[in-house]
Amino acid sequence: xxxxxxxxxxxxxxxxxxxxxxxxxxxxxxxxxxxxxxxxxxxxxxxxxxxxxxxxxxxxxxxxxxxxxxxxxxxxxxxxxxxxxxxxxxxxxxxxxxxxxxxxxxxxxxxxxxxxxxxxxxxxxxxxxxxxxxxxxxxxxxxxxxxxxxxxxxxxxxxxxxxxxxxxxxxxxxxxxxxxxxxxxxxxxxxxxxxxxxxxxxxxxxxxxxxxxxxxxxxxxxxxxxxxxxxxxxxxxxxxxxxxxxxxxxxxxxxxxxxxxxxxxxxxxxxxxxxxxxxxxxxxxxxxxxxxxxxxxxxxxxxxxxxxxxxxxxxxxxxxxxxxxxxxxxxxxxxxxxxxxxxxxxxxxxxxxxxxxxxxxxxxxxxxxxxxxxxxxxxxxxxxxxxxxxxxxxxxxxxxxxxxxxxxxxxxx
Amino acid sequence: xxxxxxxxxxxxxxxxxxxxxxxxxxxxxxxxxxxxxxxxxxxxxxxxxxxxxxxxxxxxxxxxxxxxxxxxxxxxxxxxxxxxxxxxxxxxxxxxxxxxxxxxxxxxxxxxxxxxxxxxxxxxxxxxxxxxxxxxxxxxxxxxxxxxxxxxxxxxxxxxxxxxxxxxxxxxxxxxxxxxxxxxxxxxxxxxxxxxxxxxxxxxxxxxxxxxxxxxxxxxxxxxxxxxxxxxxxxxxxxxxxxxxxxxxxxxxxxxxxxxxxxxxxxxxxxxxxxxxxxxxxxxxxxxxxxxxxxxxxxxxxxxxxxxxxxxxxxxxxxxxxxxxxxxxxxxxxxxxxxxxxxxxxxxxxxxxxxxxxxxxxxxxxxxxxxxxxxxxxxxxxxxxxxxxxxxxxxxxxxxxxxxxxxxxxxxx
Numbered sequence: 001x002x003x004x005x006x007x008x009x010x011x012x013x014x015x016x017x018x019x020x021x022x023x024x025x026x027x028x029x030x031x032x033x034x035x036x037x038x039x040x041x042x043x044x045x046x047x048x049x050x051x052x053x054x055x056x057x058x059x060x061x062x063x064x065x066x067x068x069x070x071x072x073x074x075x076x077x078x079x080x081x082x083x084x085x086x087x088x089x090x091x092x093x094x095x096x097x098x099x100x101x102x103x104x105x106x107x108x109x110x111x112x113x114x115x116x117x118x119x120x121x122x123x124x125x126x127x128x129x130x131x132x133x134x135x136x137x138x139x140x141x142x143x144x145x146x147x148x149x150x151x152x153x154x155x156x157x158x159x160x161x162x163x164x165x166x167x168x169x170x171x172x173x174x175x176x177x178x179x180x181x182x183x184x185x186x187x188x189x190x191x192x193x194x195x196x197x198x199x200x201x202x203x204x205x206x207x208x209x210x211x212x213x214x215x216x217x218x219x220x221x222x223x224x225x226x227x228x229x230x231x232x233x234x235x236x237x238x239x240x241x242x243x244x245x246x247x248x249x250x251x252x253x254x255x256x257x258x259x260x261x262x263x264x265x266x267x268x269x270x271x272x273x274x275x276x277x278x279x280x281x282x283x284x285x286x287x288x289x290x291x292x293x294x295x296x297x298x299x300x301x302x303x304x305x306x307x308x309x310x311x312x313x314x315x316x317x318x319x320x321x322x323x324x325x326x327x328x329x330x331x332x333x334x335x336x337x338x339x340x341x342x343x344x345x346x347x348x349x350x351x352x353x354x355x356x357x358x359x360x361x362x363x364x365x366x367x368x369x370x371x372x373x374x375x376x377x378x379x380x381x382x383x384x385x386x387x388x389x390x391x392x393x394x395x396x397x398x399x400x401x402x403x404x405x406x407x408x409x410x411x412x413x
Numbered sequence: 414x415x416x417x418x419x420x421x422x423x424x425x426x427x428x429x430x431x432x433x434x435x436x437x438x439x440x441x442x443x444x445x446x447x448x449x450x451x452x453x454x455x456x457x458x459x460x461x462x463x464x465x466x467x468x469x470x471x472x473x474x475x476x477x478x479x480x481x482x483x484x485x486x487x488x489x490x491x492x493x494x495x496x497x498x499x500x501x502x503x504x505x506x507x508x509x510x511x512x513x514x515x516x517x518x519x520x521x522x523x524x525x526x527x528x529x530x531x532x533x534x535x536x537x538x539x540x541x542x543x544x545x546x547x548x549x550x551x552x553x554x555x556x557x558x559x560x561x562x563x564x565x566x567x568x569x570x571x572x573x574x575x576x577x578x579x580x581x582x583x584x585x586x587x588x589x590x591x592x593x594x595x596x597x598x599x600x601x602x603x604x605x606x607x608x609x610x611x612x613x614x615x616x617x618x619x620x621x622x623x624x625x626x627x628x629x630x631x632x633x634x635x636x637x638x639x640x641x642x643x644x645x646x647x648x649x650x651x652x653x654x655x656x657x658x659x660x661x662x663x664x665x666x667x668x669x670x671x672x673x674x675x676x677x678x679x680x681x682x683x684x685x686x687x688x689x690x691x692x693x694x695x696x697x698x699x700x701x702x703x704x705x706x707x708x709x710x711x712x713x714x715x716x717x718x719x720x721x722x723x724x725x726x727x728x729x730x731x732x733x734x735x736x737x738x739x740x741x742x743x744x745x746x747x748x749x750x751x752x753x754x755x756x757x758x759x760x761x762x763x764x765x766x767x768x769x770x771x772x773x774x775x776x777x778x779x780x781x782x783x784x785x786x787x788x789x790x791x792x793x794x795x796x797x798x799x800x801x802x803x804x805x806x807x808x809x810x811x812x813x814x815x816x817x818x819x820x821x822x823x824x825x826x
Contacts, residue, residue, distance in 0.1 A: 015727060018751050096750070102772050108761060110771060117783045118753070196783045215628060217784045238806035245808035314428060336801050337509070338431050340531070348521060348804025357809070358523060358800070359515050359821035370530045370609045371630045372784040375800045387771070387788045388749050391761025393651040395658035396770070408772035 003183050007146055007194035009174035010119045014144030016172035018116065022093045028168040029089035029136050033082040035167040036132060040078050046159035047073040047128065054152060063152065070126040071153055081132050084362070088136040091361055094379050095142050101411035105404060107392040109411070115386045116142035118196035121188055123148045123210060125202035128156035134199070135164055135176050137362055141382040144175050146195065148188060150202075151181040189214035197372075197382075199365055204292065219381055221368040223292050223318035224254030226350045229261040229309040229335070230271070231326035238347060239325040240274055245349040246323065248278045252294045254366060255321050255343075255353040259289060259299040261309045268302060289316040306331055310338055317341060319368045321353040342368055342375035416596050420559055420607035422587035423532045427557030429585035431529065435506045441581040442502035442549050446495040448580040449545060453491050459572030460486040460541065467565060476565065483539040484566055494545050497775070501549040504774055507792050508555050514824040518817060520805040522824070528799045529555035531609035534601055536561045536623065538615035541569035547612070548577055548589050550775055554795040557588050559608065561601060563615075564594040602627035610785075610795075612778055617705065632794060634781035636705050636731035637667030639763045642674040642722040642748070643684070644739035651760060652738040653687055658762040659736065661691045665707045667779060668734050668756075668766040672702060672712040674722045681715060702729040719744055723751055730754060732781045734766040755781055755788035 001009065017025075036043070054071050057063035100112040120143050124130040131147060138145035149157040161178040168176070179188065189198070192215045199219045200207045208222040228246050230239045246257035260275075260282075262268045272282050281297045288299040289312070303309045306324075313322050321343040324335040332346045343353040353376060355363025360378030367373050373381035398404035414422065430438075449456070467484050470476035513525040533556050537543040544560060551558035562570040574591040581589070592601065602611070605628045612632045613620045621635040641659050643652045659670035673688075673695075675681045685695050694710045701712040702725070716722045719737075726735050734756040737748040745759040756766040766789060768776025773791030780786050786794035811817035 015751070015753060018753070019747075104765070104770060104772060108765070115753075212628070215625070217630060217782075235806070241806055241808055245810055249809050249813070332803075334432075336803075338428070340428060340431070340528075341799065343800045343802065345802040346804065348802060348807040349809050351809040352517070352521070352802055352804075352807070353800070357517060357812070357819065359517060359819065369630075370797045374797050384783045384787050386754065387756045387766070389756065389758040389761055389765055390745075390749075391759065391765075393648070393654055394761040394765070395654055396662050396762050396764040397658055399770070400662070406770065406772065 003179050003188050004191060006177040006179055007119060007191050010144030010146050010177050011194055013172040013175035014119055017142050017175050020171060025139055026089045028171050029085055029139060032164055032167040033085040035163050036078050036082040039163050040075055043159050044073060046155040049155040050153050067126050073128060077129060081129055085132055085136045088140050088362055094383055098413045099385060101413045103407050103409040103411055105406050108394050109390050111388045112385050113388050114383045117382055117384045119144040119194060121146045121195045121198045123185060123200045125150040125206060126152060128153045128160055130201050131157055131160045132164060137364060137379055141379050143382055146177045146179060148179045154181050192216045217372060219367050220365050221320060224320040225258045225292050225318040226255055226321045227259050227261055227313050227317055228257045228323045230266055231306060231324055231331055232263040232265045233328040234325040235327055242325055242349050243271055244274060244278055246351060247280055247298055249351050251296050255350050257298060257350050258292050261301050261303050261312060264302050264304055268300060313339060321350045323350050416592050416601050419590040419592055420532060420604050423557030423559050423590050424607055426585040426588035427532055430555050430588050433584060438552055439502045441584050442498055442552060445577055445580040446498040448576050449491050449495040452576050453488055456572050457486060459568040462568040463566050480539050486541060490542060494542055498545055498549045501553050501775055507796060511826045512798060514826045516820050516822040516824055518819050521807050522803050524801045525798050526801050527796045530795055530797045532557040532607060534559045534608045534611045536598060536613045538563040538619060539565060541566045541573055543614050544570055544573045545577060550777060550792055554792050556795055559590045559592060561592045567594050605629045630785060632780050633778050634733060637733040638671045638705050638731040639668055639734040640672050640674055640726050640730060641670045641736045643676060643679055644737055644744055645676040645678045646741040647738040648740055655738055655762050656684055657687060657691055659764060660693055660711055662764050664709050668763050670711060670763050671705050674714050674716050674725060677715050677717055681713060726752060734763045736763050
């Protein structure tokens with residue numbers, strides 16, 4: 001099948017999926033979880049082929065050792081994956097939730113109801129564990145799914161897809177399609193009539209490339225240039241704690257601090273010293289203000305005041321996560337109100353910007369887009385709404401002529 | 414200023430607008446409403462120039478009489494506009510609403526808060542009354558606005574913009590920018606780093622053109638191919654009422670019925686007869702199933718059963734509004750659940766798919782997109798959310814090591 005035929009198949013299967021019950025979808029996910037354990041020999045054998053090819057590629061300098069490391073599946077990883085799939089199966093039904101209810105007129109009741117978006121395209125690199133994870137999220141939320149993995153994980157992805165398709169079999173065939181890796185991503189990104197949302201899971205450059213090459217909405221973020229601003233009235237011990245945790249807890253994360261902004265009345269020396277002691281290289285050059293280091297490096301800028309800090313964040317940030325450290329509640333509230341980023345924090349680490357820490361259950365990704373989902377996105381990022389209106393034969397003509405009148409009465413949901 | 418400079422100006426003014434109070438924005442809108450009345454001579458004089466040029470264009474066959482008619486402003490239209498602006502001013506504050514609140518851990522509280530999207534680009538044709546309307550919606554919701562009107566309304570738009578800018582003066586300068594009409598739309602649609610949402614207000618072909626030429630999210634719909642399905646168990650009088658209202662109440666509307674689907678056990682003759690008596694041409698050719706007539710015409714298809722009707726709707730519809738007429742509650746619920754359109758109705762006219770009738774206050778547009786807002790969109794379609802987290806110095810390290818634990822306790826909003 002061509003990618004277009006696969007997307008069509010996912011679209012039509014997704015529509016059939018709407019008719020499946022909560023229990024049917026949950027049981028399919030439970031079978032998937034079981035199959036990841038029961039068929040682990042088959043999965044690990046396929047994975048071993050990718051890992052072996054990866055080792056050659058590393059030896060020949062065609063692949064980074066970090067990428068090769070992310071390829072490998074183990075019985076432990078499969079067990080964790082199975083557990084994750086079971087957790088998604090056990091989540092409350094996301095579909096058919098009534099978000100608003102309103103009586104428009106006597107006997108005419110409107111409800112806004114959560115519904116699947118349609119067909120998702122997930123483009124992922126290296127890690128084959130993404131496949132069962134996102135498939136579970138897509139099935140739980142009633143969406144069709146088109147998967148495009150990296151060619152370095154061809155055997156693993158094929159095996160995982162085969163196991164998945166067999167496990168979920170009573171669900172409509174074609175609801176999870178794996179696109180063969182020789183297909184170019186560009187071809188998939190043209191299918192804006194068939195695919196409703198693209199979710200890239202991979203490097204910043206992959207995400208940036210996808211965002212700039214498609215008309216399909218993209219859920220994700222290319223950059224995480226996060227800031228911590230230490231205000232004039234910060235508690236310095238607290239500020240040091242927050243700065244070190246924000247930078248050093250996991251420097252490769254998108255929610256790690258990249259630039260430290262310090263009010264001019266605060267001595268930056270203790271921060272520089274503490275960061276250097278933690279192995280962080282501190283840059284004080286304007287060229288660095290746009291940089292996401294994703295490692296033990298950061299930029300430092302002394303700012304005149306909070307407005308200057310906010311201006312810097314808007315000019316150089318990526319709209320991901322920004323933190324103010326201050327004991328001044330008025331300054332804190334003004335920062336929280338005026339900073340135009342997905343996450344804005346007072347007196348805590350930037351590393352809390354995460355779906356699990358936010359209590360969203362599964363994390364679909366972190367979005368810096370301004371429409372649809374923003375910030376850490378849980379399964380609700382895979383949903384849209386429909387408006388359901390139930391009447392008793394009402395026409396609009398009597399409302400236009402004044403014979404009938406709208407009541408517009410809010411109802412309990 | 415170039416369009417890019419104007420968009421930058423709107424972006425920066427929009428950020429300043431965040432700092433304005435509810436009262437400041439409401440007062441600016443009240444002054445705008447007053448100015449539309451007080452300065453009507455100036456507005457009507459500018460409009461007269463456009464209308465005169467329009468009459469020449471009509472005489473020379475360069476403009477349709479319908480388009481020319483939509484150009485004209487009158488004291489009555491200005492009064493209605495002023496009333497609309499006052500109604501928007503009086504709406505509850507849309508910004509800063511807490512949509513969710515959760516304690517993540519002791520002393521660490523997360524809130525999801527409504528916020529402006531950023532900068533909107535509104536592209537409109539002909540009707541100059543769009544300008545103060547959308548400006549009022551944008552200001553109310555704290556968004557920057559870039560306006561691009563049609564060249565046929567150049568004088569009117571310039572005058573309306575001048576009156577608007579002077580009336581709202583204490584708000585940040587540049588928050589509503591009017592792009593000169595010699596700028597090509599294509600140039601604006603490239604500014605995806607500066608503009609967050611495009612709202613086209615005009616013909617289907619304008620919307621379709623915009624949707625296919627930009628990476629910026631577009632709020633709107635190109636087509637409204639809406640269906641009424643008369644089920645085997647429909648009340649026939651009720652079905653006739655609904656079909657006639659859906660088609661004839663305002664045939665040019667996007668929510669008017671374009672295709673009537675009739676179950677094969679139902680005699681279509683009374684429907685054809687009633688429609689023809691109402692002046693409607695009824696087509697029974699498959700070529701018509703994709704057509705939005707926007708006039709007194711419709712397509713008719715006899716279907717085998719409800720599944721066949723749903724299949725037809727998914728194959729030929731535009732995902733706007735679909736209606737089932739039936740006395741069978743099981744069939745009704747299945748239709749409401751399975752039809753994948755923005756609005757799905759049981760036993761009422763398709764013409765209820767409208768922001769005013771839905772009780773949304775002002776209508777921004779009707780969207781057939783599946784992400785962000787869907788269906789009739791009120792001011793909430795101009796909003797996004799931010800995640801605000803308030804702490805007391807928390808780091809994530811103790812949560813990773815197990816020293817600290819998340820509580821994830823939902824709080825009242």
